[in-house]
Amino acid sequence: MTAIAAATADVVVVGGGIIGCAIVWQLAQRLPRTARIVLIDRGPIAGATSGSCMGHLMVTPDDAQEYAFSHASVQLWRELQDQQGGFDYNPTGALYLADDPADIALFANLQAQFVACGDRAEILDQQQLRELEPGLAHDLPGALFYPGDGVVLPMTACGAMLRAAQTAGPRVDVLPYTPLTSVLREGDRITGVVTPTGPISSPNIVLACGVWTPEVGALAGLPKLPIVPRAGNLAITAHHASPIRTQLLEISYLRFAHGAATVDPTLIGADQGGHAVNMQPQSLGGCLIGSTRQFRGMNRELNHELLHRALLRAARYAPGLLDLPIVRTWVGLRPFSLDKHPLIGPWPLLRGLWIAAGHEGLGISLAPITGQLIAQQMLGLPCSIDHRPYLPARVVA
Numbered sequence: 001m002t003a004i005a006a007a008t009a010d011v012v013v014v015g016g017g018i019i020g021c022a023i024v025w026q027l028a029q030r031l032p033r034t035a036r037i038v039l040i041d042r043g044p045i046a047g048a049t050s051g052s053c054m055g056h057l058m059v060t061p062d063d064a065q066e067y068a069f070s071h072a073s074v075q076l077w078r079e080l081q082d083q084q085g086g087f088d089y090n091p092t093g094a095l096y097l098a099d100d101p102a103d104i105a106l107f108a109n110l111q112a113q114f115v116a117c118g119d120r121a122e123i124l125d126q127q128q129l130r131e132l133e134p135g136l137a138h139d140l141p142g143a144l145f146y147p148g149d150g151v152v153l154p155m156t157a158c159g160a161m162l163r164a165a166q167t168a169g170p171r172v173d174v175l176p177y178t179p180l181t182s183v184l185r186e187g188d189r190i191t192g193v194v195t196p197t198g199p200i201s202s203p204n205i206v207l208a209c210g211v212w213t214p215e216v217g218a219l220a221g222l223p224k225l226p227i228v229p230r231a232g233n234l235a236i237t238a239h240h241a242s243p244i245r246t247q248l249l250e251i252s253y254l255r256f257a258h259g260a261a262t263v264d265p266t267l268i269g270a271d272q273g274g275h276a277v278n279m280q281p282q283s284l285g286g287c288l289i290g291s292t293r294q295f296r297g298m299n300r301e302l303n304h305e306l307l308h309r310a311l312l313r314a315a316r317y318a319p320g321l322l323d324l325p326i327v328r329t330w331v332g333l334r335p336f337s338l339d340k341h342p343l344i345g346p347w348p349l350l351r352g353l354w355i356a357a358g359h360e361g362l363g364i365s366l367a368p369i370t371g372q373l374i375a376q377q378m379l380g381l382p383c384s385i386d387h388r389p390y391l392p393a394r395v396v397a
């Protein structure tokens with residue numbers, strides 16, 4: 001990935017997180033060999049949220065639309081694994097846990113949602129759970145196992161997507177440490193971007209800047225886009241053998257992570273934050289533990305108290321974690337879209353400007369389908385799923 005000055009391009013993708021990398025990957029598979037794609041990021045590739053998160057590939061059966069969206073994306077992850085590999089893909093499935101017999105009723109609801117989407121999930125009793133995950137607390141009443149989920153290492157996945165793009169046919173230039181500083185336009189049409197190393201002419205610009213998309217959108221004259229940061233604290237244990245093998249999350253995670261915010265997300269200081277346990281085995285051993293959620297602007301300081309509470313909760317499920325040293329803690333900022341759906345598609349008031357942002361806690365899962373929907377819309381191809389719920393036109397006043 002060398003930095004090559006690029007004066008013209010067919011598409012400039014701004015933002016080298018998982019979303020920008022997936023867009024480059026999917027465009028490169030569809031554009032002719034003569035085309036040129038340029039990816040710019042103001043920092044390193046995967047240096048922001050996509051390098052500060054977990055890597056759960058999650059199928060969400062909330063309704064038929066969300067299921068189709070997430071299921072198609074996880075399938076594309078499998079294709080990237082077959083085609084490219086090199087990003088610690090692990091098809092662990094997911095175990096939804098409860099610590100209270102009263103929560104077992106929630107398993108049946110979630111199982112019914114998967115079945116309604118034409119999929120399957122299995123309710124495990126205490127004994128079956130112990131056979132699958134012997135390291136968990138023995139008094140847990142059971143779990144729901146969904147086999148379709150997996151785990152990846154997101155930073156290396158960004159690299160795998162770019163390698164796949166660079167061997168697909170079109171020319172792909174990756175320019176880290178190259179911020180977009182202004183946008184070139186003629187009337188209602190985009191004509192390029194300006195960076196400190198010079199302008200790049202292009203008829204198509206895609207903004208994939210995560211929590212910074214509103215500020216970068218303002219450079220293009222857009223009104224403030226409805227995306228705000230939602231902080232998450234994480235911890236990882238040393239590379240000892242992890243006490244767990246599967247992606248684990250407590251069943252209440254679904255309510256907590258995907259439910260509407262209980263405070264106004266735009267009011268900094270109003271949110272005390274909360275947590276629901278999410279534990280992920282790592283390929284080199286070790287266990288990644290999250291996750292907390294709190295609206296508090298761009299603040300990336302650790303919330304020690306909130307993280308401590310999440311770790312105690314994790315130890316309730318996997319007591320062996322208490323014996324493992326925590327070697328690193330950090331904070332990532334999820335790009336939370338105020339109506340809970342990401343913005344994916346053209347900006348209707350400025351031809352050639354595209355947006356792909358606002359995936360909150362599911363951006364790793366949803367990156368491949370996001371890239372595919374951008375590529376399909378840009379090239380006038382039929383979309384592989386219904387793309388209309390995600391069109392940015394809905395936020396145009």
Ligand SMILES: Cc1cc2nc3c(=O)[nH]c(=O)nc-3n(C[C@H](O)[C@H](O)[C@H](O)COP(=O)(O)OP(=O)(O)OC[C@H]3O[C@@H](n4cnc5c(N)ncnc54)[C@H](O)[C@@H]3O)c2cc1C
Nearest residue numbers: 015017019042049050053056180210232332362363364365
């Ligand atoms: C704690 C935590 C746990 C998570 N766990 C999961 C999980 O298990 N599964 C899942 O699916 N998702 C998870 N997520 C969500 C996921 O990480 C995000 O949705 C995703 O990483 C967002 O990717 P992005 O490419 O939109 O943003 P980013 O990765 O932030 O990329 C945006 C890029 O834009 C660049 N940029 C900004 N301004 C400019 C500019 N002016 N010029 C050029 N470049 C610019 C930035 O430098 C940055 O690299 C988690 C998130 C957090 C915080």
